[in-house]
Amino acid sequence: MLDPKDWEAFRDQAHRALDAAFDALETVRDRPVWQPVPSDVRATFETPMPHEATSLGDVIAEFRRTIAPYPTGNQHPRFFGWVHGSATPSAALADALAALFDANVGGRDHAAVYVERQVVRWFAGLFGLPQSAGGLCTVGSSAANLLAIVAARGRAGAETGMVGYTSAAAHGSIRKAFETAGLGAAALRAIPADAEHRIDVAELERTIARDRVDGLRPFVLVGCAGTVGVGATDPLDALATIAAREGLWFHVDGAFGALTALAPSLRETVRGIERADSIAFDFHKWLRVPYDAGCLIARDATRLTDTFSAEGAYLSRAERGPGAGSPWFADLGIDLSRGFRALKVWFALKEHGADALGASIEHNVALAQRLRALVDADPSLERLAPVPLNIVCFRYRKPGLEGAALDAFTDELAIRIAESGRAVVSTLPLPRGKALRVCLTNHRTEEADLDELLAAVRACANA
Ligand SMILES: *Cc1c(COP(=O)(O)O)cnc(C)c1O
Secondary structure, three states: OOOOOOHHHHHHHHEEEEEEEHHHOOOHOOOEEEEOOHHHHHHOOOOOOOOOOHHHHHHHHHHHHOOOOEEEEOOOOEEEEOOOOOOOOHHHHHHHHHHHHHOOOOOOOOHHHHHHHHHHHHHHHHHHHOOOEEEEEEEEEEEHHHHHHHHHHHHHHOOOOEEEEEEEOOHHHHHHHHHHHOOOHHHHEOOOOOOOOOOHHHHHHHHHHHHOOOEEEEEEEEEEEOOOOOOOOOOOHHHHHHHHHOOOEEEEEEEOOHHEEEEEEEHHHOOHHHHEEEEEEEEEOOOOOOOOEEEEEEEEOOOHHHOOOOOOOOOOOOOOOOOOOHHHHHHHHOOOOOOOOOOHHHHHHHOOOOOHHHHHHHEEEEEHHHHEEEEEEEEEEOOOOOOOOEEEEEEEOOOOOOOOHHHHHHHHHHHHHHOOOOOEEEEEOOOOEEEEEOOOOOOOOHHHHHHHHHHHHHHHHOO
16 A cells, blocks of 8 residues: 555656756755755744645655755765765665665675675775674764774673773764763773874873772773864874783774775875774765765674674574574674665775775865965965864964954854855864864865865955
8 A cells, every 4th residue: 555556657756856866966066055944944844744645746846845955065065064975876876775675784694784794894804904803884983983882891891990091182972982881971081182183192101000000990992093173093003002001992983084094195094903903984974975874893793792792582593594694783783673784885885996985085185285285375364283184274364353252253254154155164173273174075076166165265254
């Protein structure tokens, strides 16, 4: 009763909806990067649950009227805010195919399981992890970081006084993971970062020693590959050495930065990642696949199954038949039912090849270095942080403004730029003041977009 009565008519409608979505993508440059959702459109999302049917054509028309025109903006080449990925049309198509295939990849024996295992193996190999490595696709790096912290705690034994270490520049999901795991945010030591936004290794060692004297039990060290602020990478090799000496689980949060391993000219950035006990990273930020897809890989898959094994009477395993294939992905994380996130990653790697994906990451980094030079050459602009990777932080020097007033102006400027529809940037508080933060993770961005961005900054600053 719920399937199409007339498959021909359904196909026709579906094909036209897909065409409209491809048209929108092909012409994304011609539209504002972002625009607010008008109040009359917002009001349509307040209507009660419909009990009567609407034709599919009308539902699609409503989507095109009330939803499609108001995107986040991340598909646009001049969306530079936060760390947002942009998907290729074919990776998005793969996600649509995955939805039509409707696999539950919690476990059992079917093709989707083999695809996800292959994707995990590919990246374990890329990072230089041993054959024993295993892992799974997650919603994103927040989930992957949480699983790593829980597994690390499980391995250390649930004792009291457990403490972990990361850089003060680490992503908030690490603190959230400590909270969610029941360890509490106070159990996470935020070690100060240096002028390059990398963890202060000497201070880390002093803090661990002090905690041991105080009878606490250090269990995990989280290194950053690409901090969310300025894109800095901790000295992973040095951290691995400390973790080994201290008997700590060494986790790397490489949400976007870990993928520099795909780019020959950038690979050195993550030297030492091959010594990690676990690595969290995202496909949806820098691998050109649509939201959502992250990944957790542990150096030894049994480190995950030891904590998350989901065997139960109703999930009993078999040697043959659909109940085979143990361990299941449900044994490696917290979700039992899980979608087929790996398919779009598998498509992207097959269609483009790892080298082209790495080259597009290199291109983003080259553009960031170009923007850095443009900022440094313009006396009305002031750079506020180093540019180790793909993020540039600067402000417009508004004559007569300084301190808190200049910070407030910078916040206002970021909003004005977004409202102009010409670009989207985010802001970041830095020691020298509030910065406009420009993050390059979109494969459509070209050099001319940097000029247009700076033109928008100047125009909005003087509006
Ligand atoms: C984005 C990000 C995260 C969180 O990843 P999600 O995929 O958004 O959950 C964690 N760490 C860093 C460094 C990030 O940039």
